[in-house]
Amino acid sequence: MPRQCLDKDIRITPARGRAHVIFDGAEIVSSLNALELDEPGQPLRIYFPREDVQPGILEASETRTSCPYKGEASYYTLKTLTATGTDLAWYYPDPCPLVEPIRDYLAFEGDGIEHRRSEV
Secondary structure, three states: OOOOOOOOOOOEEOOOEEEEEOOOOEEEEEOOOOOOEEEOOOOEEOOOOOOOHHOOOOEEEEEEEEEEEEEEOOOOOOEEEOEEEEEEEEEEEOHHHHHHHHOOOEEHHHHHHOEEEEOO
């Protein structure tokens, strides 16, 4: 069955400054190339290039969710030496055309996740 993508007023813009993600007290992402996804009715999400994520902390999950505006999301569990965060990161490997700029970028949210910003 072909994928159906609906239209919505979603804006994607470069994040200001440097964006960081903290998990289990450690910085797991730091990026000057993050993107902000502003979707009406949803919290602002920051998406990070995969190459800016600390290596070795992402473990593929079987979890999938579907969004009529963005497509099917695939998830990762975060694993550090001292903590595991199930399905705290997700990405869109084949996004709807509306959000093509976030293809394979990762978003992080959930228990133990903290977002920070700093100046360049």
